[in-house]
Amino acid sequence: MSAAAVADQFYVAVRINCDQAKSKLSVLFDGAWNEAGENLVSNLDKNGIDPRKLVTFTQDRDGQYRIDTKPESRVCRLGRIDYSVTISPMFAPHFHPEGNCATRTGAKATVSHGKLVTAALEIDGCTEVGALTTAVLVRPQHRPRYQYTAAEKFYENQ
Secondary structure, eight states: OOSOOOOOOEEEEEEEEEETTTTEEEEEEEEEEHHHHHHHHHTOOTTEEOGGGGEEEEEOTTSOEEEEEOOEEEEEEETTEEEEEEEEEEOOTTOOTTSTTTTOOEEEEEEEETTEEEEEEEEOSOOOSSEEEEEEEEOTTSOOEEEEEEHHHHTOOO
């Protein structure tokens, strides 16, 4: 076989919805495999973030990798409160750019106002067993409401 094998690729996207009229902020994680995943991240609107664009990998002459991340923040004003939503890339435990799940970049989202963290959720793009936190709804004067999805369902081949 002369053609190089290509591994399946899973893409994670983050969507931030700031609905000032209804005074609610939601952060959602979505994902898809291969071409569907490429379409997912390439068709994100101004409210979407591709976490792969928040990280760069460089390899030195000795073969050692350096990972640089650049979080992205957005502000959502609900009533008199400015909520900051910060998205960072997230990797599986023991991540290595040439190892298992090497090309999968997940995301971490933190919602805060002032120095108070209101909500946080993360998905590493690799953990395929258990429950994943896939969304959060934040409203002033309310506790955050999280949405959970079975990892097996989140990573289903679509």
